[in-house]
Amino acid sequence: xxxxxxxxxRLPKRDINQWLKVLNKKLPREKVVKFSNIKKSDYKNxxxxxxxxxxxxxxxxxxxxxWIQSIWAGVEKLVVRFKDEKVKIVRLVDPEMxxxxxxxxxxxxxxxxxxxxxxxxLQNKRIWKEADYIKPFEKTIGFIGLGELGKxxxxxxxxxxxxxxxxxxTKKNISKVKSYTGQLGLxxxxxxxxxxxxxxxxxxxxxxxxxxxxxxYLKKGASIINFARGAIINSKDxxxxxxxxxxxxxVLDVFEREPLPKESILWKNKxxxxxxHISAHTDPGTASDVVSKNxxxxxxxxxxxxxxxIVRSY
Ligand code: NAP
Numbered sequence: 001x002x003x004x005x006x007x008x009x010r011l012p013k014r015d016i017n018q019w020l021k022v023l024n025k026k027l028p029r030e031k032v033v034k035f036s037n038i039k040k041s042d043y044k045n046x047x048x049x050x051x052x053x054x055x056x057x058x059x060x061x062x063x064x065x066x067w068i069q070s071i072w073a074g075v076e077k078l079v080v081r082f083k084d085e086k087v088k089i090v091r092l093v094d095p096e097m098x099x100x101x102x103x104x105x106x107x108x109x110x111x112x113x114x115x116x117x118x119x120x121x122l123q124n125k126r127i128w129k130e131a132d133y134i135k136p137f138e139k140t141i142g143f144i145g146l147g148e149l150g151k152x153x154x155x156x157x158x159x160x161x162x163x164x165x166x167x168x169x170t171k172k173n174i175s176k177v178k179s180y181t182g183q184l185g186l187x188x189x190x191x192x193x194x195x196x197x198x199x200x201x202x203x204x205x206x207x208x209x210x211x212x213x214x215x216x217y218l219k220k221g222a223s224i225i226n227f228a229r230g231a232i233i234n235s236k237d238x239x240x241x242x243x244x245x246x247x248x249x250x251v252l253d254v255f256e257r258e259p260l261p262k263e264s265i266l267w268k269n270k271x272x273x274x275x276x277h278i279s280a281h282t283d284p285g286t287a288s289d290v291v292s293k294n295x296x297x298x299x300x301x302x303x304x305x306x307x308x309x310i311v312r313s314y
Contacts, residue, residue, distance in 0.1 A: 142193030145200030
C-alpha cells in the first residue's frame, strides 16, 4: 500500500495541483495529497510532509511527523514556528536554483558595473555623456553569505574577472574568493566593496545586519543588491545613504512586506531598482527531483536529509 505524503501549502490552487501532479509522477510509491483531502484517521500514520508556506495548525495535527521538506530555500518562518517541535526542517537545496541565482547576480552586477541606472537618467534628460569605464578586476564584489547560493554566485563573478570576497559564519576556501568572518571581518570586507550582494538567511543575528552604521563602512559610491530577505537591510537607513549619495544604487528583490505595498517610499526612489522577488524561483521540475530523491532515500535507508540547525536558525 502507498504511504500518504501530505502537501501542506497556502499556494494558489493551480500551483498546488501542478506540484501534486509532478510529485506523484516522481514518487510512484507514495500518495502525495493535499492536506485537506487526508482523513483524520490517517494523521497518525504520516511521518513526512512536503510544505510551502503551510498553515502551522495543519502541520501540528500530524503527531508522528518526523520531518518536513520545504520546496523553498528560505525557511525562516518555519524555523520560528517549529523551533520547539521535534519535527526536523529540510530546506530545498537545488543546483538549478544555485545556477539561476548565480545568473541573476551576474546580470544585476553587470547592470550596476556598466552604470545602467546612470545612463537611464541621462536618457530621460536627453543628455549624451560618457561615464568612465572601470574594468571588472578593478571592482570588488562583496558577498554577505557564502552558502549554496552565495558560493555559486561568487564563483560566477570570478569567472567574469571581478575581484570577489565574502563574509560568512565560518571561514571558506573558495578559489579566488577572499573569505572574512566575524564583526571585524565584516567591516574589513565592506570597506573594500564596490557592489555588495546579500545572500544570507534571515535570523535573529542577521535582522538589520545592514543598518546606518554597517552601510557606512561601504566604499563611497558603492551599490547594493539584496536577493536574500528584506529585513536583512534596514530600508530607512538605506534610503538615507541613497539620498546622500553615499550609496549609489540599490537593486532590491525582497522586502519586509511582499508584495511591496503601493504606498512604500521605495517605489519612487530613483536610486532603487525594485524587483518582485524573482531572482531565483523554485523550479518544480528540478525541485521535485530533489524532493523525491530525499523521500526515496528516507524510505530505503531511514535517513533524514540534512536539516536546519535550530540553534543557528539556518
Ligand atoms: P545557506 O546555504 O544556508 O548559506 C547561508 C550563508 O550565510 C552561509 O555562508 C552562512 O555561513 C552564512 N551565515 C548565516 N548566518 C550568518 C551569520 N550570523 N553571520 C555570518 N554568516 C552567516 O543558504 P542559501 O541557500 O545560500 O540561501 C541564502 C538565502 O537566500 C536564503 O535563506 C533565502 O532567504 C534567500 N533566497 C532568496 C531567493 C530569491 O528569489 N530572492 C531564492 C532562494 C533563497 P556558514 O557557511 O559559515 O554557515
